[in-house]
Amino acid sequence: MIMLFPVTLQYGKGPFLQFCLNAAHQASVPIAVHLDHATDPEHLELALGLAENGIVFDSIMVDASHAETDEENISIARPYVDRARKYGIAVEVELGRLEGGEAGLRMISDAKLTSPAKGAMFMSGTGAVILAPSIGNLHGLYLKPPSFRQDIIRDLRSTFKGQGILLCLHGTDGLPDELFKECIANGISKFNINSWARDPYLETFTASIQSKPFPDAIEEATEVFAKSCDRFMELFGSKGKAEQ
Template identity: 35%
Template sequence: MPLVNGHVLLDIIKERKVIAGAFNTTNLETTVGILEAVEKSGIPTFIQVAPTNITLAGYDYLVDMVARYAENMDTPVALHLDHGKKFEDVKKAIRAGFTSVMIDGAAFDFEENIAFTKKAVDFAKAYGIPVEAELGAILGKEDDHVSESDAKTDPLQVKEFVERTGCDMLAVSVGNVHGLEDEPNIDFELLEEICELSPVPLVIHGGSGIPDEHIQRMVEHNVAKVNIASDLRQSYIRSVGISYNQNNNEANLIRVLEEAEKAVCETVYQKILNMNSVVARV
């Protein structure tokens, strides 16, 4: 089927009472590995890319890759911009054909974040595209950006932030961290408090380091989307490294990349099932 609008995907997620993984891609092999796993799982999912990783292919080429594969899928998938830190990132992604976007103003103070986010929401609204925003700073390493801030989301700011910005999803900081170098410690009491106050579905970043059983609990707290990047990137890099170690004179690039694609697919497929406590399909 064609790429699904993020609003539609959120409705499907809510109806099926599942948590959608949001898996970060970088190149063709990672993209195909993710989408193959999504189709095999049958669980609606986001595939996403951050501006820091778009340089390898560009917005238009990435849309083309994902859309071409999705056309032959039965499982709904949306293409999401992850961590757009500039308004220009959002504009480029939407105009290229992304069906969901994130504007990340977490580095700003409350009022600045509201103004920054609302500008993106107003632009995206004309295209019918949902916007994810972030309130609270998330500790850890995201690509080359290292954040030493660990400011948990203030639940008393949530309702006002959502209402004044008009955002459709809210990424929150509740002890989750980017990357695998820091240990997540999910504060479920805080997550529950935010859930009760938020008019929109919640998003958890840094899903690679969070135990699956904790992610499974999050569906009870209006979490619709959990971002996963480090796990599949490590699978890809590890697969290439194994191929090299097995034969450091290897010149068959196709074989090496096919193995990397397979490794990504297996990681994503297992993660989707584990997050939703689903038994693997035979």
């Protein structure tokens, strides 16, 4: 999956999104293009406006976790979900609220854990098909070892069994492999691993450009990026499953 932040979409607009869609959909393996953490109406309107003109994200996240109540979250998300569905766009939502912030996201200091008891009502109310729970995860670096509420994931998996609702984990910076595996075993099927691939790419490019031509520096950094992606495909058990 290729994920774009709203600031990236706002900068590149239709031509850049179309470039990403072409690269993803013409690849030899299935790749989707996702808009992450769209919180502002202008970004959501831009994404859906592009869809109206045939430039369509595969999925978007309508992030209304800043709302004061779950009911307000639903009321914000539902109209966008209904519009997105017309274009075959899968929608992700967040129940609860993650602490932290990164890459243009709102800085959140008042985290709120997801209540599994509200899961069915929330997903039915929004009409979304992907849920990002708050289980003690956060955006940005963990200052102490994370303590995830795995029981929340298990309860949500049980709640949505057979309904086609997917669970996504945000806030994966620095997590140990065993914690990823535990989350998968309990029901997580999508992870956001942006910095795991981006940071080594930037570090490699910054070092390489000091002594190598630009194309060579890009190639070296891209190889590092690809190795990071390959490692996580192996870790998540998704490697070699493109034809399944």
